[in-house]
Amino acid sequence: MKIFNFSCPAGLVLTILFCMLLLPPLTVHGEAGAKTPSAETADPEAKKIHISSERLISNTADNHAEFIGNVRAKQGETLIIADSLKIFFSGGSEVEPASPSQSLEKLVATGNVEIKFDNRLAVARQAVYITAQRMLILTGPGAMVTSGDNTITGETITFYRDDGRFTVEGGSNGRVKAVILPEESGLE
Template sequence: MSRFLTAAAIALGLAALPTIGDAQSFQGGQPIMWGADEVSRTPAVLSLRGRAELTQGDNRIRADRVEGTITDGDLTRVEATGNVYFVTPEQTIRGDRAVYTPANDTIVLTGDVILTQGQNVMTGARLTFNTRTEAARMDGGSGGRVQGVFHPERSGN
């Protein structure tokens, strides 16, 4: 997931500031594809609206809207809202809203969060995930609970 979130951040940064094209080599030169029904750009913000999607390799983020914020030439925030999906070969994460902060490699998904990895499923109100360390924390929200179904791997099969 780390590669994908970084790719999303780079894609937004590249689209908003074409002069930082060397940043693409950070992901080994894999192409970054993006699309939306409507795109707008200012020097500080790139917005993808309507079926917004960023893809790099096998990883994808999809939402009703994706917006990147650039401060002093650096991407400082990526926010996805409405029917947010982060999909990697290993897992699918769904939420109502996601905020990725490149400075601390953290993505926070909120709303009705569902994390699926194989047959394993975990649900809650807020998922905080560090893309560098892969440390995760799921919270149930006010009065809610975190719930899950985990299928242990069977040895010898």
């Protein structure tokens, strides 16, 4: 399994290009300590996550809720479409279990996942967003992120939002693919 990292000078252009592919962070309405400028300046409605599905299974004892069947989750301009979406919250106490307005720890979207944001599209079998680390992990054969005419494909794509890094793993065939339309002369 090969890991594709951009560390050479020629890769600097690619690194800058793919930094543009990062998702805006997901926050929960009323979440304490949200540090994103858009969350602070946006109206309260834009902070809310709106989710629709065919079923909802909530387990307050284990601090998670799972939306199943034709799931659509929207926050601001970000849209997640999947077969299921499981949301994990930080632990509450026995007296007062965690609630969605407390602290969102992780989102796990599974099955036919599409994430649309800022004229970009991420497609994968599974997407995991870990809020504390601001990390998005896309997995499955053919996991792909597209921005305009630029595309990157692998079996695992990991974005580290805080420092702008990402890694792409090729999986069983060991190959990572990128299609880049440079604005300048490119490699010529």
